[in-house]
Amino acid sequence: MVDSSQYALLCALIPLIPLIGFAINGLGFRRISKGLAGAIGSLAAILSFGLSLYLFNAFLDNGSNPIRVELFNWIGVGTLQIPFAFLIDQLSLIMLLIITGVGSLIHIYSIGYMKHDEGFGKFFAFLNLFLFSMLLLVMGSNYPMMFIGWEGVGLCSYLLIGFWNKNTNYNNAARKAFIMNRIGDLGFLLGIFLIFFTLGSVEYTEVFPKAADTFAVDETTVIAITLLLFVGAMGKSAQIPLYTWLPDAMAGPTPVSALIHAATMVTAGIYMVVRSNVLYTLAPTTLAVVAVIGLATALLAATIGILQNDIKKVLAYSTVSQLGYMFLGLGVAAYSSAMFHVMTHAFFKALLFLGAGSVIHAMSDEQDIRKMGGLRKYLPVTFVTFLIATIAISGIPPFAGFFSKDEILMHVFEHSPLMWGLAVIGSMMTSFYMFRLLFLTFFGTFRGTKEQHHHLHESPATMTLPLIVLAVLSAVGGFIGLPQLFGGGNRLGTFMNPLFDLSRQVRPESFNETHLSHATEYLLMGVSTGAALLALVVALVMYVSRKAVPVSEGTRLSPVQNLVYNKYYVDELYNAIIVKPLMVIGDFLYSVFEFLVIDLIVNGVGKAVKALSGVFRRFQSGAIGFYIFAMVIGIVVILLLNLRSFIL
Amino acid sequence: MDGIPGVIQTIPLNYYIFFSTALFVIGIVGVMVRRNALIIFMSVELMLNAVNLLLTAFSAYRSDPAGQVFVFFIMAVAAAEVSVGLAIIVMIYRNNRSVDVGILNRLKW
Numbered sequence A: 001m002v003d004s005s006q007y008a009l010l011c012a013l014i015p016l017i018p019l020i021g022f023a024i025n026g027l028g029f030r031r032i033s034k035g036l037a038g039a040i041g042s043l044a045a046i047l048s049f050g051l052s053l054y055l056f057n058a059f060l061d062n063g064s065n066p067i068r069v070e071l072f073n074w075i076g077v078g079t080l081q082i083p084f085a086f087l088i089d090q091l092s093l094i095m096l097l098i099i100t101g102v103g104s105l106i107h108i109y110s111i112g113y114m115k116h117d118e119g120f121g122k123f124f125a126f127l128n129l130f131l132f133s134m135l136l137l138v139m140g141s142n143y144p145m146m147f148i149g150w151e152g153v154g155l156c157s158y159l160l161i162g163f164w165n166k167n168t169n170y171n172n173a174a175r176k177a178f179i180m181n182r183i184g185d186l187g188f189l190l191g192i193f194l195i196f197f198t199l200g201s202v203e204y205t206e207v208f209p210k211a212a213d214t215f216a217v218d219e220t221t222v223i224a225i226t227l228l229l230f231v232g233a234m235g236k237s238a239q240i241p242l243y244t245w246l247p248d249a250m251a252g253p254t255p256v257s258a259l260i261h262a263a264t265m266v267t268a269g270i271y272m273v274v275r276s277n278v279l280y281t282l283a284p285t286t287l288a289v290v291a292v293i294g295l296a297t298a299l300l301a302a303t304i305g306i307l308q309n310d311i312k313k314v315l316a317y318s319t320v321s322q323l324g325y326m327f328l329g330l331g332v333a334a335y336s337s338a339m340f341h342v343m344t345h346a347f348f349k350a351l352l353f354l355g356a357g358s359v360i361h362a363m364s365d366e367q368d369i370r371k372m373g374g375l376r377k378y379l380p381v382t383f384v385t386f387l388i389a390t391i392a393i394s395g396i397p398p399f400a401g402f403f404s405k406d407e408i409l410m411h412v413f414e415h416s417p418l419m420w421g422l423a424v425i426g427s428m429m430t431s432f433y434m435f436r437l438l439f440l441t442f443f444g445t446f447r448g449t450k451e452q453h454h455h456l457h458e459s460p461a462t463m464t465l466p467l468i469v470l471a472v473l474s475a476v477g478g479f480i481g482l483p484q485l486f487g488g489g490n491r492l493g494t495f496m497n498p499l500f501d502l503s504r505q506v507r508p509e510s511f512n513e514t515h516l517s518h519a520t521e522y523l524l525m526g527v528s529t530g531a532a533l534l535a536l537v538v539a540l541v542m543y544v545s546r547k548a549v550p551v552s553e554g555t556r557l558s559p560v561q562n563l564v565y566n567k568y569y570v571d572e573l574y575n576a577i578i579v580k581p582l583m584v585i586g587d588f589l590y591s592v593f594e595f596l597v598i599d600l601i602v603n604g605v606g607k608a609v610k611a612l613s614g615v616f617r618r619f620q621s622g623a624i625g626f627y628i629f630a631m632v633i634g635i636v637v638i639l640l641l642n643l644r645s646f647i648l
Numbered sequence B: 001m002d003g004i005p006g007v008i009q010t011i012p013l014n015y016y017i018f019f020s021t022a023l024f025v026i027g028i029v030g031v032m033v034r035r036n037a038l039i040i041f042m043s044v045e046l047m048l049n050a051v052n053l054l055l056t057a058f059s060a061y062r063s064d065p066a067g068q069v070f071v072f073f074i075m076a077v078a079a080a081e082v083s084v085g086l087a088i089i090v091m092i093y094r095n096n097r098s099v100d101v102g103i104l105n106r107l108k109w
Helices: A004-028 A034-061 A090-113 A120-139 A143-161 A168-199 A204-214 A220-236 A245-251 A254-263 A265-275 A277-282 A284-306 A311-331 A335-362 A380-394 A400-415 A417-442 A450-455 A461-481 A491-506 A518-545 A559-565 A567-619 A624-642 B003-009 B013-033 B037-062 B066-096
Strands: A067-077 A080-088
Touching (some): A080 A090, A080 A143, A090 A254, A120 A265, A204 A491, A245 A254, A254 A265, A254 A335, A265 A311, A265 A335, A311 A400, A335 A400, A380 A400, A559 A567, A624 B013, B003 B037, B013 B037
């Protein structure tokens, strides 16, 4: 048994260790050797993972009661009291294990991947800082603490996207990510303000019961709160309309894409919605919005993914699409299913990105799949693990993605068969573009240059080892949430059940036990699996049998292809309606306002002072007699002023 | 009529005020018109002592010893100030071979 003071130490240490790692590498990255920097960074992540596991066991021993640890009082103004406190419950523990577990693997992988980079120590410092912020985000016991973590991960994302900061495009991508996230953050912040304004607290343990008492179902205030919070989630988790930053974020090193832009940070939005499930359950209107946006994002990103030729861009759109599925799951109040998908997605998407990194490493930084092909022979480990991840993400049983996606799809079907149909089409597209990627990369003949061909090699053990671990997790990770249909009893769902007690109270009808017959469930699984397999066969015929290769740059495409290939011109649209007008206003302010107001007033004040002082300084003649005379006159004047009642 | 306060009170208070004012004005005029640093210094002392005299007189008339205690402090501080001031004047003399304040007009813009 662990007592409360030990809990406090444990909870404090989990985020503190990566912070210490950040401090060591961040301050000393010029002096610390690469081997040591990598060891410190990875060790910090692994230690954190070990402590999280220990905490998990202690939590189970303790009867799965939520643990609240208060470290100190952080902000106290009037009625607003915000303690620096951690809340450990089922949700934060699952996130903790995902973050530190996948994080550790990616740290180890980075030792090999970043070996030749000058900014090695800096890279590990940023990764550790990211871990710290992310842990704070999921462990905090109130919204402001989530917000610090939320901002911290945004900062790290910015720093790591622009990690190779000598490239202007990368810097622009970093800025874009930061600004888009800020737009979302504003919504999140306003949501927090509204929560405090209406409920008088920001502490989870106080907000949720109060909300359940105060709000009626679908009251305007609760809809406003949830919508504002969801705006934050849109930014962080790349949903329409704020999704365009994520594909650009691929400018960062590949381990960063795996850790931040696939496995952990982008799922912060889902974490936040699940954490606030009471509020969302109270607002069915918001849930409908969430579901529609999730579905639209899933479909839109999937169609774009089909025509991308950059290995990382395909994966990026696939991430956006999978996040869309998670929000679709949240939108139909299937919170635990969405978390299940977060978990399996973390495994297979991290694996896909790391596999892609291994390919890019072997191809001497080439990312265009048109120049790859036939890599199966040269990168056997990468190929097998990538294959497993592809099967997992496509939703083919019995790999992880099948169970989580199927659970979401089943809940969607109960909610609305039409949405289910669209979601299955989306998952078919997922399967298609993933196998297209796999076939183009690993099958056929090599299409790159001779030099690249000569250089092809399997990655070192530090890189393949995480791949293998993640491949195992992607293969068997789904069994933790094995549905009742297969006699599994959905252990993950049962584990997370207490989180939704309050939601169940406020609106029991949204948590009805599944009323689908087993035959229907089998049918649904059959359809989605069949769709995935069909897409697999189509991709197989197109890219293996017929050896089709995407046309090279500059070839004329049909209008539809052109539209999709150019990502529906969304970036251009945003440019035209938001960026350009802002630039025009900025130019106007610079040329007119700056000249008339700033220059005239500010410079005018400066010039006036200078002119006056030119006159007054002449009084300082250096003649002592004059000073004394002035002093005496001054004294006499003061005296007269004070004694004027006697004199007059 | 016993003790020093009694002696002081044999002279009307107004006389003290007139006398102190006269001393003080002499001091001011001395500071303003003379150019010898030593004389200016003496005039400053004159002003200080005009104030001391007035303080003592008021103190005696009001039977309040605080004024006289204050005078002691002024005298002690003035003694310290004199030593510093004289040292400065000595230095001025060493540098300029003169104690004429007219030469000392270098402290300006």
